Amino acid sequence: xxxxxxxxxxxxxxxxxxxxxxxxxxxxxxxxxxxxxxxxxxxxxxxxxxxxxxxxxxxxxxxxxxxxxxxxxxxxxxxxxxxxxxxxxxxxxxxxxxxxxxxxxxxxxxxxxxxxxxxxxxxxxxxxxxxxxxxxxxxxxxxxxxxxxxxxxxxxxxxxxxxxxxxxxxxxxxxxxxxxxxxxxxxxxxxxxxxxxxxxxxxxxxxxxxxxxxxxxxxxxxxxxxxxxxxxxxxxxxxxxxxxxxxxxxxx
Amino acid sequence: xxxxxxxxxxxxxxxxxxxxxxxxxxxxxxxxxxxxxxxxxxxxxxxxxxxxxxxxxxxxxxxxxxxxxxxxxxxxxxxxxxxxxxxxxxxxxxxxxxxxxxxxxxxxxxxxxxxxxxxxxxxxxxxxxxxxxxxxxxxxxxxxxxxxxxxxxxxxxxxxxxxxxxxxxxxxxxxxxxxxxxxxxxxxxxxxxxxxxxxxxxxxxxxxxxxxxxxxxxxxxxxxxxxxxxxxxxxxxxxxxxxxxxxxxxxxxxxxxxxxx
Numbered sequence: 001x002x003x004x005x006x007x008x009x010x011x012x013x014x015x016x017x018x019x020x021x022x023x024x025x026x027x028x029x030x031x032x033x034x035x036x037x038x039x040x041x042x043x044x045x046x047x048x049x050x051x052x053x054x055x056x057x058x059x060x061x062x063x064x065x066x067x068x069x070x071x072x073x074x075x076x077x078x079x080x081x082x083x084x085x086x087x088x089x090x091x092x093x094x095x096x097x098x099x100x101x102x103x104x105x106x107x108x109x110x111x112x113x114x115x116x117x118x119x120x121x122x123x124x125x126x127x128x129x130x131x132x133x134x135x136x137x138x139x140x141x142x143x144x145x146x147x148x149x150x151x152x153x154x155x156x157x158x159x160x161x162x163x164x165x166x167x168x169x170x171x172x173x174x175x176x177x178x179x180x181x182x183x184x185x186x187x188x189x190x191x192x193x194x195x196x197x198x199x200x201x202x203x204x205x206x207x208x209x210x211x212x213x214x215x216x217x218x219x220x221x222x223x224x225x226x227x228x229x230x231x232x233x234x235x236x237x238x239x240x241x242x243x244x245x246x247x248x249x250x251x252x
Numbered sequence: 253x254x255x256x257x258x259x260x261x262x263x264x265x266x267x268x269x270x271x272x273x274x275x276x277x278x279x280x281x282x283x284x285x286x287x288x289x290x291x292x293x294x295x296x297x298x299x300x301x302x303x304x305x306x307x308x309x310x311x312x313x314x315x316x317x318x319x320x321x322x323x324x325x326x327x328x329x330x331x332x333x334x335x336x337x338x339x340x341x342x343x344x345x346x347x348x349x350x351x352x353x354x355x356x357x358x359x360x361x362x363x364x365x366x367x368x369x370x371x372x373x374x375x376x377x378x379x380x381x382x383x384x385x386x387x388x389x390x391x392x393x394x395x396x397x398x399x400x401x402x403x404x405x406x407x408x409x410x411x412x413x414x415x416x417x418x419x420x421x422x423x424x425x426x427x428x429x430x431x432x433x434x435x436x437x438x439x440x441x442x443x444x445x446x447x448x449x450x451x452x453x454x455x456x457x458x459x460x461x462x463x464x465x466x467x468x469x470x471x472x473x474x475x476x477x478x479x480x481x482x483x484x485x486x487x488x489x490x491x492x493x494x495x496x497x498x499x500x501x502x503x504x505x506x507x508x509x510x511x512x513x
Contacts, residue, residue: 150333150405153321154347154412155360164350168337196390246337246392 007234043220050204054226057199061117062185062232065124066178073129074174077136078166082158088167091137098134102126103188110195120192124185135173140166172247175240179233186229201225218241253279253448254300254416258311261292261299269295270376273309273477279415282442282449283463284463284482286456286505291469293452297418300450301327313416322416323351323362326409330421332401340404341389347412348372372411379407383437399430406434409510410441417441419451423458435461456505460497468504478504 018036025035047055080087106123113119143165151165193202201221209218241248254277262268269292277283285293298304302321313325313446313471334343351361352372381384383403385396389511393401402422409417419438423431439462441447451462459466460482468478484498 124266144331144333146329146331147333147335149301149303150299150327150329151335151346152303153325153327154408155321155323155350155354157320157354157360160353160360163353164346165335168335170505172337244337246394248390249395 004096008236010230011036022069031213031215034219038216039219039223040132043223046220047186047224051220051224052222054199054201054204055228057197058189058193058201058225059228061121061193061200062124062182062189062228065121065185066128068121068125069132070174070178072125073132074170076137077133078140078162079195080137081140081166087141094130094134095139098130102130103191106192109164115196120189123192124188127184128178128181131177132174135177136170139170139173143169153198172244175236175243179236179240182232182236186225186232190225201228231235253277253314254314255310256300257310257312259299259311261295261304262307263295267472271308275477275479277448277450279448280442280446282439282462282464283451283467284459284465285450285452285467285469286454286459286501287469287477288471288505291471293454293469294420297327297420298394299451301325301418303327320359323358323360323412323463324415326412326414328405328409328417328418328419330424332393332405334401334404334408336393339390339392340380340385340396340400341376343393344376344389344407344411345372347408348376348444351412357380375413376407376411376493378411378439383407383410387492397430399426399434402426402430402434406437413495414447416448419449421453422451424453424455431458438462456498456501466501466502471484482506 018040021036025033043051046052079088088114102123105126109119109123113122148161148165151161155189156164189200190202190205193200194206201224205218205221209215209221254275255274259270259273260268261270268317285296287293295304300313300318302318304327305319313322316322321467335346338346351365354360357367358362377386380389383406384445385400385403388396388400388404393404396404406422417438421433426434434460437495438451440503442449449462451458453459453462463482466480468480470477475499480501483493
């Protein structure tokens with residue numbers, strides 16, 4: 001797996017985007033598109049005020065949801081892979097549930113759990129959960145039997161195999177799944193934060209700024225949400241590069 | 253040392269691969285197992301390794317019935333079985349790490365083994381040097397050749413100080429010089445180190461070179477497996493003896509028709 005994305009690449013992209021934004025702002029010249037020259041200083045100031053609190057609340061929700069998804073999906077995925085009987089029953093169910101857009105269950109979850117942080121975090125983690133579950137199961141099922149046989153012959157029982165084969169074998173897939181699903185997670189966060197929230201970027205962007213026509217502040221919120229997604233993406237990417245050194249070798 | 257008694261084994265409800273099969277291997281012997289594909293060569297190896305269980309009959313090693321992989325048995329497969337995410341060094345250390353993980357419990361690791369990390373590293377370094385892969389210690393399996401991977405797998409087994417080594421077509425994917433080199437190494441381990449060795453191969457020359465005794469398995473259970481003594485093994489005989497042995501073995505196998513050559 002080789003990826004061309006890196007920090008310097010992202011910075012170049014950012015510069016190009018902001019330049020294009022500035023040019024468009026000049027060309028269109030409407031209140032709905034304030035220039036970055038207005039928004040960026042505002043963003044920097046607001047980050048240490050209200051906006052910072054919204055950003056913290058949103059980040060906490062995404063992190064909690066991610067953590068929850070990882071600690072449930074990894075053991076369940078491994079359990080399925082190691083228990084063919086369960087796998088035969090649940091794999092078809094997962095195959096149907098996996099492509100469903102989980103966001104459509106929003107009303108159901110709201111009614112059942114109530115519109116609280118619990119339901120919001122649950123919905124986000126549900127999306128990441130399925131992404132991770134599917135890749136962990138697939139990775140573990142597709143491990144070569146020779147690899148497992150030879151590690152067993154070195155003395156590894158079930159616990160040893162888990163520790164030295166299954167966990168390290170599935171970790172790369174978990175990280176890739178996380179990196180890929182960060183975007184969806186932030187998108188769902190944006191939607192769930194619009195109802196009954198006091199702190200959160202989704203609330204800030206839609207209720208506190210957009211609905212009262214504070215467009216420059218709204219853009220500061222958009223910037224914060226975009227940066228949050230970007231930072232999460234690169235954190236996972238950095239961990240991936242560290243953990244999966246064998247996948248990023250220069251000479252294959 | 254190894255006693256196989258009245259072994260019966262089949263996969264699921266398939267035909268029996270072994271039907272009342274008995275076999276003995278003494279300490280320090282080198283055996284080759286040869287036979288047509290599907291005759292159960294690899295299965296027998298996995299049974300000896302404790303990875304498969306006999307349906308009936310027993311396998312004992314040093315008087316202990318084999319019900320799980322035995323800590324002092326090493327297994328080397330054609331496909332190496334290296335961890336792709338570990339370097340040569342990490343792969344070579346894997347067995348010791350697993351032993352450390354369980355502690356000397358007599359099931360996953362020998363009871364009497366007390367090994368500190370330093371000792372273990374010395375042992376790994378020693379075998380890396382002996383197998384001439386010391387310079388590759390920080391390389392990943394995808395960065396090294398097939399022969400080097402197989403050396404790493406052999407190193408990983410030898411670090412565990414086995415008294416019994418099982419090899420399943422270990423050299424069949426390697427080029428001729430590498431293969432000869434590793435064959436010599438294994439012969440050396442058997443002759444100098446007294447390591448009991450069973451090698452499964454479909455290559456007649458290799459069977460004759462490596463096995464002081466050769467077990468010829470037939471394609472079906474109605475025919476009895478044949479054991480031949482092979483005095484020319486390990487380069488002890490001259491070329492003519494070796495040729496004769498190969499010829500004799502080929503004759504035996506031809507009776508079974510469909511041997512791969």
